Amino acid sequence: MTIARFWRETPQRYNLGGSRCSSCGSAFFPPRAVCPTCPEHRRSLGKMEPLQLSGEGEVYSFTVVHDPAEGFEMQVPYVLALVKTPEGPILTGQVVDVLPAEVHVGLRVQATFRKLREEGKSGVIHYGYKFAVAREEGREPVAPEGESVPEPRREGPRPART
């Protein structure tokens, strides 16, 4: 069942394709066929335009998930955030490659392409957007909790023994 549903949603999940009402200018993600904010909904019919989100945004609010959904056991604890985009819509998505303690409201993030879930060992693999900390944040390498491995010193290549 989920194959058809995910496949239909590919433009949104892969490429952040939303829509904008040409009457009132409101932006939506996922895309809508009718504008819910226009006083006369019917007037927006056929006037919704495709809107490509840039993938940029900042954390509007977030939660840390310790009791994972099926398939997310390996990623606990993970951060699920509401991300406010410059285009307007607020997206829900996981923030990856980050410690929960590093995440705060206002953190700048950028959409990244990741594996969302697998339908068991033999089923289809679903892909889509998640969010990673934006490069502008200038993040230093951070060791996970309990980490004891120091970052190896940068050394020049050793001359080969022949």
Place this chain on the structure above:
Amino acid sequence: MSEEPVGIVSYGAYVPRYRIAPAEIGAVWGADGEAMGKGLGVFRKSVPAPDEDTITISTEALRQALARGRISPQSIGALYVGSESHPYAVKPTATVVAQAVGATPYLTAADFEFACKAGTAAIQTCMGLVKSRMITYGVAIGSDTSQGAPGDALEYSASAGGAAFIIGRERLLAEINATESFTTDTPDFWRREGQRYPSHGGRFTGEPAFFRHVGECGRRMMERMEMTPKDYRHVVFHQPNGKFPQRIGKTLGFTDEQMRYGLVTPYLGNTYSGAALLGLANVLDHADPGDRVLVVGYGSGAGSDAFDLTVSDRIHQFDRQGPRIQEFLDGGTPLNYALYAKFRGKIHLGGS
């Protein structure tokens, strides 16, 4: 040489954020990991997050290449992904990548596999299609999330990463003057259908495999182009570890300075199909107009592809938005072995 140029129009790369050091791996298996790492010339290797695979790495690399080159994804006529860790045995990596960058539906796409040289084979295919004017732009990606069996020597080096090259006729960053290949049936490294980890011939992976193929192919390329090692500013070899490429470089007559930017494995590990291409990407990050570059890839099984390139004047105007290779070499979040084992799915959770 060619009557019409063909070459690299843009390039992008992606390496997962996590790193593990050989000492951390060795400590688990009762081995001197630090000595192992020094012997291999690998100081750390990249580790993909649990939600990363060849498809996600390829997509990130190609998105960067398209943005940097300001190329419309709809103008891509062919897209090939070379990898030995395609997430599906049957169902192309290339279709997901093409859809994810907005290149569908009017293009041809396929997955390539030739151990570590599937990415260079994809470049050669794109060169042919571009040169024959069948397409305007071809995309060649080399990307992997390879695994070594726990405790095996490969575990100290097998890592994850990839690079995407857009091949075209105009606005070239570097012209590919010629390509050369050297191919034989040599069983030095393989993975049978359904097997989780690859097998290898130990020391057999050296002389009759890597050194013979890379050496012969590199020499032949230089002979054909009437070039000598000193005529090249940069050289890139396939780099299963830090040691093999340095040894073959010395044998062929190249200096450490010529190999400086092309050697990235010491800080990323062996990214397999991505290895030589990430080395080339790092060279292009540092190259100047007029630089001659020699690239010799290698794939077990076995074969080598060589490329002779000349960097163009456009390289200085090229907008390298997004991370440069140096950021991947310097950055990263260190992992301990327990987290690494969890991330790589080496922990059995029970159930089906």
